[in-house]
Amino acid sequence: MELVFRAPRAITDAGTGPYSVGVGDGRIVAVEPGLSLDGDRVVELGEDVVLMPGLVDTHVHVNDPGRSEWEGFETATRAAAAGGITSIVDMPLNSVPPTVDPAALEVKRRAARGRVHVDVGFWGGAVPGNGAELAPLHEQGVFGFKCFLLHSGVDEFPPLDDAELEADLRILADLGALMIVHAEDAATIESAPRPHGARYEGFLASRPREAENRAIARVIELARRTGARVHVLHLSSSDALPMIARARADGVALTAETCPHYLSFAAEEIRDGATEFKCCPPIRESGNRELLWQGLADGVIDCVVSDHSPCTPELKRFDSGDFGAAWGGIAGLQVGLPAVWTGASRRGHALEDVVRWMARRPAELAGLTRKGRIAVGCDADFCVFAPDEAFVVDVAKLRHRNPVSAYHGSSLRGVVRQTWLRGREVSGDDPRGELMRRGQW
Template sequence: MPRDLVIRSRRTVLPDGERPAAVVVRAGRIAAIEPHGTPSDVDLGDTALLPGLVDTHVHINEPGRTEWEGFATATRAAAAGGVTTLIDMPLNSLPPTTGPAALAVKRAAADGACHVDVGFWGGAVPGNLAELRPLHERGVFGFKCFTADSGVPEFPPLSPDEMRDAFAEIASFGGLVIVHAEDPGSLTAPAGGHYAAFLASRPPSAERRAVERVVRLAEETGVRAHILHLSAADCLAPLARAQAAGLPVTAETCPHYLTLTAGDVEDGAPGGTAFKCCPPIRDPGNRDELWRGLADGVISCVVTDHSPCTPELKRGDFASAWGGVSSLQLGLPAVWTAARARGHDLADVVRWMSAAPAALARVPGKGAIEVGRDADLVAFDPDAAFTVDPAALHHRHPVTPYAGRVLTGAVRTTWLRGAPAGDVPSGRPLNRSEGS
C-alpha cells in the first residue's frame, strides 16, 4: 500500500529505547517501524524523533474566560512545544464542566479551533453527584476535585463526606478521580506580600495531609486516584506505601517544580508573580527529592498545569496575584534541560511526558511511536540552546517565569497524525477509551 510519509532519525525514541529507525505513516497512523536505511521523505539525522507529548493538565478557560486563554492560542502553543494531545481542565471556564450540558458547550467552543487533539476532564463539586456517571458515559477522561478553595467560586471544594461519596460513585463505574490535594485546615492567609510569606502560608504538611486522606479514601472505595501537581516531597513516603500496598494511587509533578526553586523568585522584581502557583515552588532540597520520586516511579507523570490569566491578574504582590504558571510551549525543553543534567535520557522524558500521561487517562492511540498508534511525532533537537523570549510564545498572554532563561532542546517540527501541526487547526475532540 502507498505510504504517506516516512521520517527517519538516528535517535528515534521507541517504547524499547532510543535507536536509529524509520517511521512509516499511512492514513494518519504509524504503519511500520523500519530500519534506518529505509528511503525517507524526511531525514532528521541526529535530531531526535519523539512521540507527541500528552499533557493531561491544561487550563484553557474557554468559554467564559477566553480573555485568559482560548483553544486556538493554547493549542498552537502546545503544537509549538511538541504537545499533540492535551486534556482540558473543567475550570476556569464558564460554565465549568460539571454536567453533560456544560460539556456540550465546551466541545462546541473547541470545535474547529484546535491545532492539536483535545479531550476533557469532568468536575466533581458539591451537588453534582448525579452528573458524574452521565459525564463518564459521554467520554470525559475522569473527574477533578479540590480539597481546598479552587480560586473560583463556581468550582467549590468537596467536604470530606462529599469526597467519600464522589469517590464511591466514580469507583462504581471504574472512573478516575484527579485531586488538587491541599488540606484547607493547614492553609493560612499570607502574612504579607512577599514570596516567603506566600510560601509559608501553604506548607508541605498541607499537601501531605490531603494526600493521606486521598489514600485512605482510595483504600476504602477502590477508586483509581491521581494526585495533581505534587510540589511537596513530604508526600512521597505515603504515596510509595500506598503503591507498594497495591492501591491504585498515582501522582504527577510539573516542570516548574522540577526546574525552579523559591530562591529563583525575586521579591518585588517586575514579573516576579509569574512564579506564583498553588501549591508553591519550594526549596532546592525539595526539588531534588521530587527528582528522586520520578526516578523511583512514585511520581509517574510530568505535565504543565498551564494556568494562564490576564496580565492584570498577575500584577500586585504574592498575596493578591492569580496563582498559575504558563509553560505549555516550554515544558519539554525545561524538563529536558534539567533531566539530562541529572543523568536522565530522552526515553525517560518521553515516559514521563507522553507514555505515562496517556496511560493514566487511557487516551486511545497516543503516547508512543508504535505500529497502530496515531502518527503524532516531534522532531526535537536535544542540543540546541535558546533564550526564552516571551514574544515568541503562542499562548494568549506572554507571561512566564522562564523569561530570559537559557534552555536546551528545541522543537523543530510537530506532526499530528502525520501532518505538520500549528498552522491550520486540525485537532480532533477525544473521548476516553471505551471500557475504561
C-alpha cells in the same frame, strides 16, 4: 506507505536508534530498524534531531469559554504544538460554565470545535451536589473527574468535603473512572499566615507542605476504603513521596504527577514581587526540588505535565508585586519539554526518561492507548526535537495568549523543530486537531 520518516535517532517502543517509521491514514503502520524503508513521501531527519512521540499534557487550563481573555483553544493548542505536544486534556474549571454536567461539556466542545491545532480531550468536574451527573459525564466521554479539597480560586467550582469525596469516589469506583485531586488541606492553610506583600517567603509560608501532606494522606485513606482510582495533581511537597510509595505497595490504585516549574525553579531564587512565579501549591526550596527529581527517578511520581494556568497580565498584579493579591498559576505549556530536558540532562537522565514522563505515562493515565508512543497502530503524532540546541525564553515569542511566563529569560536546552499530528505537520495556521472521547482513542 504515504509517508516515511528516516531518523538516525528515534525513540520507539522497539528501542532507540536509527529507525524508519511508516505512516498510512494517520496511523503508524511500520517501525523498522535502519533507514531503508520507502514511501510516497520520505522525510529525512538530520543527525542533530531525535524523532520522539508527540507529548501528552493531561493538565491544561484553557479557560474557554467564559474567560477566553485569559487563554483560548486556538492560542493554547498553538502553544502546545510549538512545544511538541500533540494531545491535551482540558481542566473543568476556570471556564464558564465549569464542566460539571453534560450540558456544560457540550458548551465546551462547541467552543473548541474547529479551533484546535492538537487533539483535545476533557476532564469532568466533581463538585458538591453533582454526584448524579458523574455517570452521564462519564458516558459522554470525559477522561475522569477533578475535585478540590479547598477553595479552587473561582467560586463556581467549590470544593468537596470528606463525606462528599467518599461518596463520589464510590460512584467512580463502580464506573471504573479516575478521580484527579487538587490535594491541599483547607484547615491547614486557614491556620497558616495570610499571604500579603512582595516577599516570596510570605507566600510560601501561607501554603505549607503540611497542607499537601495531610490532604494526600486523606485521599489515600479514602481510596483504600472505596477501591477507587485516584491521582494526585501537581505534587510539590517531597514529604509526601514515602506515603505515596507505601500506599502503592499496599495495592492502593494511586498515581501522582509533578510539573516542570517544580523541577526547574527554587524558592530561594524567586525575587521579591515576581508574581509570575505564584502557583498553588507553591514552588518550594531547592532541596525539595531535588527530592522530586528523585521521586521521578524512583517511579513514585508517574508523569510531568504543565498545569498551564495562564491569566491576563493585570491579574498577576505586577503593579504592586503582591503575592496575596495576584492570581496563582504558571503559563508554561510551550516550554515544558526543554525545561524538563534541561533539568533532566544535568542530573544524568536520558531523553527516553523524559519521553516516558511526558508522553507515555500521561497517555496511560488518561487511557489514550493510541497516544504517547511510536508503535504500530498508534497515531502518527511526532515531535522532532533538537536536544543539544540552546535558547533563551522570550515571552513575546510564546504562542499562548498573554505575554506572562515564569520562564521568561531562562536559558534552556532543546528546541522543538517540528510537530506532526496524525501524519501532518502542524503549522499553527490550519487547525486540524480533533476532540477526543474516552474509549475512542
